[in-house]
Amino acid sequence: MKDVRMSKAILLEKVRTNRERHRDQFLKAQDGFRARVIEELDQRLADARTGKHVLLLIDLVEPQDHTKDYDRVIAMLEVEQDDRVIISAQDFQQYVMDDWSWSAFASTVNTLYSSGGKVSFRSMLV
Numbered sequence: 001m002k003d004v005r006m007s008k009a010i011l012l013e014k015v016r017t018n019r020e021r022h023r024d025q026f027l028k029a030q031d032g033f034r035a036r037v038i039e040e041l042d043q044r045l046a047d048a049r050t051g052k053h054v055l056l057l058i059d060l061v062e063p064q065d066h067t068k069d070y071d072r073v074i075a076m077l078e079v080e081q082d083d084r085v086i087i088s089a090q091d092f093q094q095y096v097m098d099d100w101s102w103s104a105f106a107s108t109v110n111t112l113y114s115s116g117g118k119v120s121f122r123s124m125l126v
Contacts, residue, residue, distance in 0.1 A: 005086045011095060012077045018098040019070035025110045029063035032113030036060055063113055064106035 040058045048054045073095055077085070087095065094100045 001089060003086050003088055004092055005084055008077055008080055008083055008085050011085060011087070012074065015070055015073050015077065015095050018095070019067060019074065021098075022070065022106075023065075023067050025107075025114060026063055026065045026067070029110035029113035030065075032116060033060065033063050035116075036113070061109050063110050064102065066100065066102055066106060069100065 037058065037060065040060070044054050044056070044058075
């Protein structure tokens with residue numbers, strides 16, 4: 001199946017729900033990220049004050065916010081005049097299944113920070 005025709009209202013509701021879930025996860029991850037940055041900076045300040053070697057690189061991956069991707073789809077659906085829309089299989093995968101090209105990476109980073117973990121560039125390469 002290449003395309004699917006569906007109710008604009010149902011699709012709009014699904015994308016809004018997916019957006020809110022993504023945004024909530026990002027905001028929780030942002031809090032975790034800030035806490036990790038503060039910990040890293042505090043440690044470096046303590047090292048500097050005691051004359052220890054100070055590592056200046058902070059190797060943390062920032063949480064990913066893709067809310068604008070959802071907002072674009074929502075805006076397009078809100079201006080669509082028909083009550084039914086035709087979307088491709090790829091669009092269905094993104095909008096309904098909430099599986100975007102960036103989903104796996106963003107979800108991993110955001111989930112780790114939300115749970116109090118540390119996400120470094122090195123850990124993402126392993």
